[in-house]
Amino acid sequence: MKAIVVYESLWGNTAAIARAIAEGIGPEARALSTAEATAAVTADADLIVAGAPVMAFRLPTDKIRNTLAISNDKKAPTPPNLSHPSMRTWLAGLPRGKGKAAAFETRFKWSPGGAAGSIMRGLKRAGYSKAAKPQKFLVKGTYGPMKDGELERARAWGGELERLVK
Ligand SMILES: Cc1cc2nc3c(=O)[nH]c(=O)nc-3n(C[C@H](O)[C@H](O)[C@H](O)COP(=O)(O)O)c2cc1C
Numbered sequence: 001m002k003a004i005v006v007y008e009s010l011w012g013n014t015a016a017i018a019r020a021i022a023e024g025i026g027p028e029a030r031a032l033s034t035a036e037a038t039a040a041v042t043a044d045a046d047l048i049v050a051g052a053p054v055m056a057f058r059l060p061t062d063k064i065r066n067t068l069a070i071s072n073d074k075k076a077p078t079p080p081n082l083s084h085p086s087m088r089t090w091l092a093g094l095p096r097g098k099g100k101a102a103a104f105e106t107r108f109k110w111s112p113g114g115a116a117g118s119i120m121r122g123l124k125r126a127g128y129s130k131a132a133k134p135q136k137f138l139v140k141g142t143y144g145p146m147k148d149g150e151l152e153r154a155r156a157w158g159g160e161l162e163r164l165v166k
Contacts, residue, residue, distance in 0.1 A: 001028055001047060001165060002028065002044055002045050002046050002047075003022070003025045003026075003028055003029040003030075003045065003046060003047040003048075003049070003162070004029065004030050004032055004037055004041060004042065004045050004048055004049070005018045005019075005021045005022045005025070005030070005031040005032070005049040005050075005051070005158075006018070006032055006034060006037040006042075006049070006050045006051070006087075006090065007031065007032075007033060007034070007050070007051050007052065007087075008034050008051075008052040008053070008084065008085075008086055008087040008090070009033070009052075009053070009081065010053065010055075010068065010080040010081050010082065011053075011076070011077065011078065011080065011081070011144055012081070012144065013053065013106045013139055013143075013144040013145065014051050014052060014053050014105075014106045017051060017146065017150065017151065017154045018031040018049075018051055019031045020151045020154035020155045020158065021049055021051075021104070021154045021155070021157060021158040022158060024154065024155035024157060024158020024159040024160075024161075024162070025047070025158040025161055025162045026158075026162055029047075029158070033083075033084040034084045034085045034086070034087060034089070034090035035083065035084035035085060036084075037090065039093075039094075042094065042097060043097070045097060045099045046100065046165060047101070047161065048097070048101045048102075048123060048128060049101070049102045049103070049104065049158075050087065050090075050102075050103055050104075050119050050122075050123060051087075051103065051106070051116070051119070052087040052105060052106075052115045052119060053105065053106045053107065054105050054106070054107035054108075054111060054113060054114055054115045055068075055115075056113075057111065057112055057113025057114075058113050058115060059086075059087055059088060059105075059115035059118040060086055060088070061086075061088065062088070062089075065080070065082055068080045068082070069082055075142065075143070076143055077143055087115070087119060087122075088118075088122075091119065091122030091123070092122075094123070094126040095126070096126055096127040097127055097128055098127055098128070098129075099128055099129075100128065100129055100130075100131035100164075100165045101120070101123035101124070101130060101131060102120075102130070102131045102132045102134070102135075102161055103116040103117075103119035103120040103123065103134045103135075104116055104119075104134060104135040104137060104154075104157075105119070105134070105135075105137070106136075106137050106138075106139055106144075106146070107136055107137075107138065107139065108138065108139060109138050114134075114136070116134035116136065117134060119134070120134055131164050131165050132157075132160065132161055132164055135154075135157055137150045137153065137154055
């Protein structure tokens with residue numbers, strides 16, 4: 001089974017969850033940024049798992065990314081990593097495929113809104129069918145890190161996905 005876990009991640013939390021999901025799926029899975037998950041890579045994927053952070057209650061928009069690029073928040077541990085395209089842009093360019101798909105988001109526990117629903121809709125538009133219910137993984141503070149136990153939960157979810165799709 002060819003599986004890829006694609007992420008948008010400005011401060012590394014979603015990337016860490018993506019790596020844990022890929023570990024859980026098994027050695028055949030790779031975690032890749034939206035820049036690395038090119039059309040050639042996704043072409044024959046049996047499973048695509050895609051994830052992004054919730055920002056301003058939704059899947060990050062270009063407007064949010066542009067604001068963050070210039071905001072220079074002193075509380076941020078690093079500047080945002082904007083070197084890879086947004087999940088929105090990646091989904092808009094995703095060529096048609098016929099594998100299975102699943103979506104996840106990283107977020108606060110209490111926040112309204114979400115990102116995984118929009119991601120799943122984008123994957124379905126490209127022809128992928130839903131393998132599992134979207135998942136939420138929780139952070140401790142505005143910029144992370146993940147809450148205790150979330151990486152382990154992500155690894156376990158990866159294992160479940162592998163069993164559902166193989
Ligand atoms: C500018 C900003 C806005 C955010 N807005 C929300 C939000 O509306 N809802 C939420 O649940 N989390 C929100 N968060 C928390 C992020 O979703 C969380 O830190 C996420 O794990 C960051 O992922 P990343 O490190 O992969 O970029 C926000 C974080 C930042 C920095």
